[in-house]
Amino acid sequence: MKHDDVALTDEQRMIRDLARKVAREKIARWAAEIDEQERYPTESIEAIKEAGLYGIWVPEEYGGSDMGCLALALAAEEVAWACAATATQYVDQPLGGLPILYFGTDEQKKKYLPRLATGELLAAYSLSEPEAGSDAAGLRMTAVRRGDHYVLNGSKQWCTNGDHAGILTVFATVDRAKRAKGITAFLIEPDMPGFAVGKKEKKMGIRGSPTVALHFTDCRVPVEQRLGEEGEGFKIAMATLDVTRPATGSMAVGIAQAALDAAVGYAKERKQFGQRIGDFQGIQFMLADMAIQVHAARLMVHYAARQVDAGIRGNSYEASMAKCWAGDAAMKVATDAVQVFGGYGYTREFPVERFMRDAKIMQIYEGTNQIQRLIIARELLGG
Ligand code: CAA
Numbered sequence: 536m537k538h539d540d541v542a543l544t545d546e547q548r549m550i551r552d553l554a555r556k557v558a559r560e561k562i563a564r565w566a567a568e569i570d571e572q573e574r575y576p577t578e579s580i581e582a583i584k585e586a587g588l589y590g591i592w593v594p595e596e597y598g599g600s601d602m603g604c605l606a607l608a609l610a611a612e613e614v615a616w617a618c619a620a621t622a623t624q625y626v627d628q629p630l631g632g633l634p635i636l637y638f639g640t641d642e643q644k645k646k647y648l649p650r651l652a653t654g655e656l657l658a659a660y661s662l663s664e665p666e667a668g669s670d671a672a673g674l675r676m677t678a679v680r681r682g683d684h685y686v687l688n689g690s691k692q693w694c695t696n697g698d699h700a701g702i703l704t705v706f707a708t709v710d711r712a713k714r715a716k717g718i719t720a721f722l723i724e725p726d727m728p729g730f731a732v733g734k735k736e737k738k739m740g741i742r743g744s745p746t747v748a749l750h751f752t753d754c755r756v757p758v759e760q761r762l763g764e765e766g767e768g769f770k771i772a773m774a775t776l777d778v779t780r781p782a783t784g785s786m787a788v789g790i791a792q793a794a795l796d797a798a799v800g801y802a803k804e805r806k807q808f809g810q811r812i813g814d815f816q817g818i819q820f821m822l823a824d825m826a827i828q829v830h831a832a833r834l835m836v837h838y839a840a841r842q843v844d845a846g847i848r849g850n851s852y853e854a855s856m857a858k859c860w861a862g863d864a865a866m867k868v869a870t871d872a873v874q875v876f877g878g879y880g881y882t883r884e885f886p887v888e889r890f891m892r893d894a895k896i897m898q899i900y901e902g903t904n905q906i907q908r909l910i911i912a913r914e915l916l917g918g
Pocket of ligand 1: 623627663669670671672693695715769777849851899900902903906909910
């Protein structure tokens with residue numbers, strides 16, 4: 536496998552190699568079973584914790600290793616190569632935790648970041664609602680201030696890890712008429728009265744990564760659990776996605792690389808018409824096109840991650856391109872990998888059908904690829 540080793544620091548190479556070792560020697564072993572049984576990837580999460588990979592995005596003063604967005608992307612790619620469900624859980628940690636790092640008070644950072652860095656505490660991020668997916672500013676969950684607390688009412692949907700998280704960054708509105716300017720972020724702990732985890736979705740792919748609804752019924756949330764100011768929530772949500780969309784792209788790269796590796800391996804082994812199928816130019820061209828897609832996706836992901844590490848904020852344009860291209864590439868490459876395997880690829884005897892199912896979510900979550908194109912087009916055209 537060729538990676539852009541030349542442009543990585545020693546530290547980044549080290550973290551990638553560590554993640555690769557954990558992913559291949561441990562996480563990969565359980566991935567098929569976790570998918571088949573649609574169960575939480577406990578042992579994979581433990582392996583990530585033991586390797587100390589949870590703290591990559593957390594500053595040293597809060598117990599993390601402060602290695603940045605590219606290091607996170609490198610680790611997430613390796614984990615996704617082995618198990619995309621586990622990778623989704625892994626990337627959910629910065630998705631739920633970065634809003635605290637970027638917008639939290641000192642008390643909030645001290646309270647949550649050290650435990651997020653070790654993985655002792657798991658995070659979730661909840662923006663979407665049944666009637667507000669792509670149109671996030673149209674969310675309906677209300678937050679009404681009553682003295683020293685807020686009262687939250689409404690339901691969230693599609694919350695990754697919502698049933699396992701110890702801290703959830705949740706977005707509600709103090710005034711629906713204001714759309715984005717009414718949205719406010721809250722740090723919810725699951726034992727807050729009036730909070731309940733709802734239906735767990737039965738999904739096509741990443742079946743080991745729980746996706747749940749959340750219900751808030753007169754849920755009392757102390758004012759000190761508000762993240763940022765009233766009306767700042769939408770910017771918090773979007774600024775976080777600017778950083779995590781490259782990480783999501785890196786998961787797509789991991790799936791695509793796994794699919795390519797499997798297809799290349801099979802093309803070398805499988806014989807038809809008296810020769811290896813890899814000797815047919817029809818297969819060779821497919822494999823070459825798959826490799827081009829993976830390489831381009833990885834470079835785009837790394838570019839957007841490097842922007843973040845360089846302190847550039849508001850890089851939605853490149854972050855959306857990376858997420859969009861990598862998600863589409865994963866879907867295409869995984870579909871082609873199934874094709875290379877032929878009938879065998881359509882069975883659960885080989886992992887490529889799982890890669891194809893897992894790849895599909897990469898075009899949907901963290902903003903559909905249509906929304907990524909909308910963000911890119913707005914940047915091109917203005918408005
Ligand atoms: N950073 C900071 N501020 C931003 C921003 C960014 N990246 N993007 C927008 N804003 C600000 C704007 O500047 C604007 O502020 P002002 O009015 O002060 O100028 C405000 O936010 C509203 O922005 P828009 O007018 O652009 O809002 P919009 O309603 O047109 O929506 C959108 C924009 C891009 C469509 C957005 O709603 C969006 O990204 N939708 C997709 C939602 C999404 O990604 N959901 C995924 C959930 S997470 C998930 O899937 C995780 C998982 O389970 C694993």
